[in-house]
Amino acid sequence: MKVLRLKFEKNNILKRDKSIEVCFKCSTCSKFCPITQNVKKYNLENSFVTHLFEAEEHEALRDVWMCCACEKCVITCPQDTNPTEAFTNLKEKSYELGYAPEIVYRLIEQLLAEGTVYGIKFSNLTRKRAGLKDIEKNEKSVKELNLLAEKTGLQKKEGN
Secondary structure, eight states: OOOOOOSSOHHHHTSSOGGGGGOOOOOTGGGTOHHHHHSTTOOSSSOHHHHHHHSOHHHHHHHGGGOOOOOHHHHHOTTOOOHHHHHHHHHHHHHHHTOSOHHHHHHHHHHHHHSSSSOHHHHHHHHHHTTOOOOOOOHHHHHHHHHHHHHHTOSOOTTO
């Protein structure tokens, strides 16, 4: 039986959870993975989980965003691996290197500008229909979010 290993930068991706290294590629997770079940290029033999760990770096960093972190792979794994943790690390690296979908960068830009990803104008239209009072931009909260973003690296990288 083949042990599944990351094809690139294993130490950085698995820095928080090395349990993924015990994956034996049994495909149990594939039976319940929404991506494997609903995206035509995947099947039980070539699952989404297997694909991410065997793909070249640029492809894995782009495709990882299909994972919605439902954790069905974690729940069903007979080896107690944690692909979701590894995928979270892949998403962080993807974001840093500019492989995240453009919408991710736009949502973060919106959050840092107004303190909400929906936009205050849109939120107020929805709130008005529900009979709720308008919300206003809270400059203190926006300033705190931007400080957190600066300290954690949560800002759009150059060239993205």
